[in-house]
Amino acid sequence: DIVMTQTPLSLSVTPGQPASISCKSSQSLLHSGGTTFLSWYLQRPGQTPQLLIFELSKRSSGVPDRFSGSGSGTDFTLKISRVEAEDVGVYYCMQTTQVPPTFGQGTKVEIK
Amino acid sequence: EVQLVESGGGLVQPGGSLSLSCAASGFTFGDHWMTWLRQVPGKGLEWVANINADGGEKNYVDSVKGRFSISRDNAKNSMFLQMNSPRPEDTAVYYCVTGRFSHGYWGKGTTVTVSS
Numbered sequence: 001d002i003v004m005t006q007t008p009l010s011l012s013v014t015p016g017q018p019a020s021i022s023c024k025s026s027q028s029l030l031h032s033g034g035t036t037f038l039s040w041y042l043q044r045p046g047q048t049p050q051l052l053i054f055e056l057s058k059r060s061s062g063v064p065d066r067f068s069g070s071g072s073g074t075d076f077t078l079k080i081s082r083v084e085a086e087d088v089g090v091y092y093c094m095q096t097t098q099v100p101p102t103f104g105q106g107t108k109v110e111i112k
Numbered sequence: 113e114v115q116l117v118e119s120g121g122g123l124v125q126p127g128g129s130l131s132l133s134c135a136a137s138g139f140t141f142g143d144h145w146m147t148w149l150r151q152v153p154g155k156g157l158e159w160v161a162n163i164n165a166d167g168g169e170k171n172y173v174d175s176v177k178g179r180f181s182i183s184r185d186n187a188k189n190s191m192f193l194q195m196n197s198p199r200p201e202d203t204a205v206y207y208c209v210t211g212r213f214s215h216g217y218w219g220k221g222t223t224v225t226v227s228s
Contacts, residue, residue, distance in 0.1 A: 048219075048220055054216075061216075092156065094157070100159055100172075100173045102159065
């Protein structure tokens with residue numbers, strides 16, 4: 001199985017400042033068809049997770065453009081250009097290139 | 113509006129059985145892969161199983177292979193997870209979600225507790 005490793009596991013950010021979460025996979029996530037099936041989810045406190053980014057860098061409908069995904073191969077990053085209070089929660093990366101799909105451990109983001 | 117509503121969770125004894133259902137609406141259910149994910153409260157997310165649009169292709173995480181069975185009824189816009197011989201480590205909130213490669217819509221989840 002592909003192991004997904006997120007860093008840091010927790011992050012405290014001042015509103016308006018940028019934030020970055022790293023996700024590394026134990027194998028390349030580049031699918032034979034040329035797509036990298038790496039997605040990012042945010043689980044706000046007490047809520048169901050929501051899709052932020054899919055296929056490495058595509059924002060899901062309604063997701064603010066302050067969220068961006070990047071990377072290649074085995075190294076990936078979620079960036080928040082200017083953190084807002086509503087961005088608190090746990091962020092998960094997930095690979096669906098290979099079965100079984102696997103998640104990172106999660107990164108808890110809080111506001112200073 | 114897309115809606116996914118899970119049901120069937122509850123308390124089950126180890127070695128027993130439980131059947132989860134997911135009722136879908138607001139989209140063309142029969143055109144989409146569907147997936148079950150689970151989450152131990154306070155812990156991370158785990159992929160459990162998925163099924164293709166016509167039900168002919170199914171995949172499972174190793175820990176549930178041979179015990180759980182995923183299925184769907186496109187005429188009833190529903191997906192199911194039959195849990196046989198559940199173990200205490202299967203205790204979690206089970207989410208019904210759309211998609212194979214990304215999961216844009218989630219149900220609110222149904223809680224399964226495996227305990228004697």
